[in-house]
Structures are given as C-alpha cells and as structure tokens.
Amino acid sequence: MTVRIISVTSVAHFLTHFFMLAYPTIAVMQATEWGVNVETLLPLAFPGFLLYGIASIPMGLWADRVGGWIPMISGVFFMGIGAYLSSLATPDSLWILSLGLGVVGLGASTYHPAGMSLITRSIKRSAWALGINGSFGSAAIALAPFSSQLLCEYWGWQQTFKILAIV
Numbered sequence: 001m002t003v004r005i006i007s008v009t010s011v012a013h014f015l016t017h018f019f020m021l022a023y024p025t026i027a028v029m030q031a032t033e034w035g036v037n038v039e040t041l042l043p044l045a046f047p048g049f050l051l052y053g054i055a056s057i058p059m060g061l062w063a064d065r066v067g068g069w070i071p072m073i074s075g076v077f078f079m080g081i082g083a084y085l086s087s088l089a090t091p092d093s094l095w096i097l098s099l100g101l102g103v104v105g106l107g108a109s110t111y112h113p114a115g116m117s118l119i120t121r122s123i124k125r126s127a128w129a130l131g132i133n134g135s136f137g138s139a140a141i142a143l144a145p146f147s148s149q150l151l152c153e154y155w156g157w158q159q160t161f162k163i164l165a166i167v
Contacts, residue, residue, distance in 0.1 A: 005122050006129050009115040010136040012072050016111040017140035018147075019079045019104050019164060020052060023086075025148035029157045034091045044098040048082070048105030055106050060113030068118035071110040078107025080165040087161035100161075 023045050031038040063071045082103030089097035115133070123129040151160040 002123050002129070005118055006132055009072070009118055010133050012076055012111050012115055013133050014136040014140040015076055015079060015167070016108045017137045018144045019083065020048070020108050021141060021144035022148040022160070022164060023048070023101060023104075025145045026152060026157045026160055029149075029152040029160075033157065036091070041094075041097075044094055045101050047098055047102035048108075051102055051105035052108050055109035056113055059110040060117075063110070063114040063117050068114040068121075072114035072118065075107040075110030075114065078110075079104050080107075080167070082107060083161045084165035087158045087165065 024042065027038050027041040027045070030036075031041055059071055059075070082100045082105075084100070085103060086097050086100030089100065116130070119129045119133060120126045148160060151163060155163065
C-alpha cells in the first residue's frame with residue numbers, strides 16, 4: 001500500500017506542478033505564432049493561478065470528507081480537460097484559453113490537500129514519503145519550461161496542450 005500511495009501521489013504532484021508551469025513557455029510560442037506580445041497572453045493565466053491557490057481550501061474540505069483518492073484523481077482529470085480546452089483557443093477566442101487555464105488551476109488545487117493527506121494519514125514514515133513526493137514536484141518545476149518548449153517546437157502549442165491532456 002505504501003508504494004502505491006507514494007507512486008500515485010508522486011506522479012500527481014509532478015503533473016500538478018508541470019501543468020501549472022507549462023503555460024508561460026507555451027505563451028511565448030503562441031505569441032510568436034499569433035503575432036502578439038507575450039504580455040497580452042500571460043494575464044490569461046491569472047484565473048488558473050488564482051484558483052490553484054484559493055480553491056485548495058474547499059478542496060481540502062472535500063478531501064477531509066471523502067478521503068484523498070477521489071479529489072486527487074479528479075484533479076488530474078480536470079487538469080487534462082483544462083489543457084484540452086486551452087488547445088482550442090484562437091486569437092479571436094482568448095476567453096477559451098483563460099477558461100481552460102482556469103480549469104487547469106482548479107484541478108491542480110486538489111493535489112496538495114488530497115495528496116498530502118493521503119501520505120500523512122496512510123504512511124507510517126510520512127516524512128520520508130513526503131521527501132520523495134516533494135522531489136517529484138521539484139522535478140516538474142525544473143522540467144516544465146524545457147519540456148514545454150521542446151514539445152512546442154516539435155508539435156506546436158496546440159498539440160502540446162493535447163499531449164498534456166492525454167497524459
């Protein structure tokens with residue numbers, strides 16, 4: 001059970017931070033393709049970052065009520081939906097991009113309260129498990145900009161969002 005919890009929470013932690021940090025790099029590619037300043041696109045991520053922070057409070061209450069598994073898995077699912085919605089944006093429908101990034105942030109907001117709850121309540125050596133788990137979040141922070149750029153260069157920003165949605 002310990003290995004399963006650490007494995008699933010670590011992957012979810014990686015995805016949470018990766019999804020939240022992929023867009024600033026993707027925005028540079030979008031700006032180039034659409035012929036706009038990146039300063040025009042970056043504020044569209046605000047709803048996602050706002051929800052990532054403030055929605056963690058109700059998500060924590062949800063995790064307290066039903067346990068950590070359902071909120072954590074739901075969060076990963078919603079990040080995928082948000083990434084797919086974001087892939088549908090055009091220069092004439094920037095609201096779709098902002099909506100998609102908002103859904104990503106909402107989904108990502110579930111990880112920390114749900115994942116940390118699973119680890120601390122279920123694993124006897126929780127500090128050790130949290131260390132492993134934290135390493136996956138840190139790896140995502142380090143890899144998201146570089147990986148997003150590579151994906152965008154090879155497949156374009158829309159396909160990058162779709163790849164993230166599938167993952």
